[in-house]
Amino acid sequence: MMIRSMKKAAGVSLFAAVLAIGVTLTERQVTAQVTAVPRVGVAFNQTVTRQVTIESADPEGGTIAFRLPNGQFVVCPVASSLIGSLATLADGSNANITYNQVVTLLNLRQKGPGSREARREQMSPPDATDIQVGRFTMTVVGVDLPNNTVSVIDGRGGPVQTYRADTIAKQDMLKKIKVGDVVIGLTTPLMVTAISPVK
Structure with missing residues (x-):
């Protein structure tokens, strides 16, 4: 029993x-x-020139606030050589501004889990939050391993952006991506280096 x-x-x-x-x-x-596993973010330095709308200029603080053509509001320090010219900029005027920024590729979604949703996001207009924080979604259109560059384009059109991998970590990242991968990233303006009022 x-x-x-x-x-x-x-x-x-x-x-x-x-x-x-x-x-x-x-x-x-x-x-x-x-579950799509995100990859480690990789940062690229870039210098860009944009025609913007001046919101305000602060000679005492050495900063300028402007709005990009896509609606993003940016407050950025200016190079010391430009501080004296800030007082001549009128609120609401247009200017060509050159500034340095960091472009961080936060996630590379391969053609697997998450790619369909990412492509849908890419084709839809960016929401207000995306615009304000500088977040973007693009597709890889070129990977040039001999020259260590990756090229991306917005799904809604616009210019092709090319970033150069200048470190071993970035070059290793290039070997892991393919044309057609969806890139999710972030732009962070650092410092204004040139200002030219538009008349």
Whole structure:
């Protein structure tokens, strides 16, 4: 009688263990199917010139606030050689501004989980939050390993942006991406180096 009870208890325990393993495997399989693993962000320095609308200029603080053509509001320090000219800029006027920025590629979504949603985001107009923080979604259109460059373009059109990988870490990143990959990134303006009022 005691042996039969022990066998029954062992059988129940074995069944419970198998059931638990099955549930665990199912959860892991589902998670593996829907989770896209983001890659480490890689930053590129870039100098750009844009025609902007001056919101305000602060000679005392050495900063200028302007609005980019896409609507992004930027407050940025200016080079010391430009501080004296800030007082001549009128609020609401237009100017060509050259500034340095960091472009950080936060995530490269391959043609797998997450790529369909990323492409849908890319084709839709950016929302106000995306514009204000400088977030973008683009598609890789070229990878030039001999010259260590990657080229991307917005799904809604516009110029092709090319970034040069000038460190070993960035060059290693280039080897892992392909044409057609979706790039999600962020632009961070650093310092204004030239201002030319538009008349």
